[in-house]
């Protein structure tokens with residue numbers, strides 16, 4: 001409960017931060033509106049009773065005050081209806097920024113590969129608006145409850161038995177709560193199906209996958225599958241909705257029975273001359289208002305519970321980010337001994353078999369390390385562990401004698417740079433697509449130009465209509481590039497950091513032509529020489545032995561274990577796994 005109060009408070013703070021004036025006005029209006037309903041009801045009784053007594057002054061005063069109260073109530077309702085979505089929109093944008101910021105600051109990527117996290121993120125993304133509206137829902141619900149209390153007080157004044165109507169509100173709340181819970185459970189249950197359905201749609205709509213989809217002619221099948229998933233989602237939600245509606249109807253039936261009883265009581269009192277005509281009018285008018293007030297309170301309570309549910313996911317995300325070890329040791333500025341791994345074992349979440357087992361490795365400072373192995377051997381996973389994106393389940397990784405687990409993750413990732421096989425195609429201006437590799441130098445043209453040169457991307461940039469100022473990608477009406485050209489810019493991004501201690505190239509040349517690959521490796525070799533002085537380690541992951549053979553140390557991974565390691569000559573002489581792979585490739589090129 002306290003965490004929901006914390007979230008409600010946080011949303012209120014966000015609303016006041018987003019637009020303090022409008023937030024203040026909205027709060028005042030809600031408070032005012034809560035008293036206006038009772039005021040209007042009292043005026044009606046006053047009017048009827050004054051008319052009955054022939055009190056002209058009383059009638060005139062009741063009409064004036066009543067009209068004012070009614071006009072005020074309608075006006076407040078209108079203003080609130082406009083202000084609330086406006087504020088909720090503002091807060092919603094703030095919440096989305098927060099979610100992005102928190103997600104972007106998590107230094108590991110484990111959460112992005114976990115179903116539980118992705119499901120929570122889907123539910124959170126779909127429910128941001130109700131979360132943003134939470135504080136107003138709370139304030140308005142409180143106002144509706146106060147208003148309801150005033151109405152019940154007026155009824156009790158006529159006869160104490162009428163206050164029993166308050167009891168009839170309970171079944172509405174209980175049944176509505178039950179209905180809401182059913183809907184929320186269904187919402188969580190479909191989160192994964194929703195993601196699945198979105199992924200199917202994306203396959204048909206995104207240019208990267210559209211080619212394959214088109215040529216295989218599987219678009220209609222994918223769309224059919226997406227439809228089936230959508231039907232599955234809506235069916236589950238529809239069933240929950242219908243069950244929820246049945247519960248709600250049951251609750252309201254109890255309330256209406258109570259309301260009918262109240263009207264019967266006041267009619268009996270009027271006949272027995274124990275209630276005035278004004279009292280009868282007041283009860284009739286309040287009967288309708290009570291329905292609205294109860295409905296307002298119940299809807300509000302439901303919205304609060306719904307937003308509270310979304311808030312649970314939101315707080316989970318924040319707590320998850322906070323709970324990650326921050327690291328108390330600073331990252332070194334240079335390496336003198338290197339990186340060593342001892343007994344490193346790692347499995348992906350949910351996998352029973354470890355993907356890396358008992359890895360003992362020494363990567364000497366200033367060396368170039370080649371990482372080879374068949375598909376699925378664990379090369380990329382090892383890279384993820386070295387860069388701190390994942391943490392080993394067992395064993396340790398030491399960076400120049402400092403435990404990687406103790407090093408501030410942000411500092412270590414600032415000492416790493418890399419280009420990966422699944423590189424991002426950033427549809428920005430070319431200078432930004434390269435410059436974001438080191439945000440400190442994103443406006444530094446010299447740094448960007450130099451990175452472009454070192455990545456062998458000069459020709460690519462020269463062909464762009466506005467050079468580095470060209471907008472890339474078709475999404476924003478820019479220039480599209482070939483896959484290899486995109487990869488060259490991704491390499492440029494990796495080159496933005498000029499003094500990394502760990503430089504990763506995970507199959508960086510897969511999309512490049514032979515000349516580009518040759519030029520690039522000459523450039524890598526030159527940079528590795530320069531980097532050697534500060535002990536930087538360059539890791540080349542590749543299936544092309546023409547690339548790897550120049551590395552100082554070659555590590556061969558097989559089934560998640562280190563099968564062999566040594567120089568090219570040593571491994572060939574060993575006649576083992578590496579020699580076999582190398583000879584097979586050499587023969588294939590003959």
Ligand SMILES: Nc1ncnc2c1ncn2[C@@H]1O[C@H](COP(=O)(O)OP(=O)(O)OP(=O)(O)O)[C@@H](O)[C@H]1O
Nearest residue numbers: 113348351355373374375376377378379380381382
């Ligand atoms: N995010 C993930 N979640 C679960 N399992 C994964 C994940 N990423 C990789 N794996 C599994 O871990 C094993 C090693 O994958 P990894 O990507 O490290 O291999 P690799 O040697 O880099 O392969 P390739 O040469 O094909 O790039 C594979 O069996 C793969 O299925």
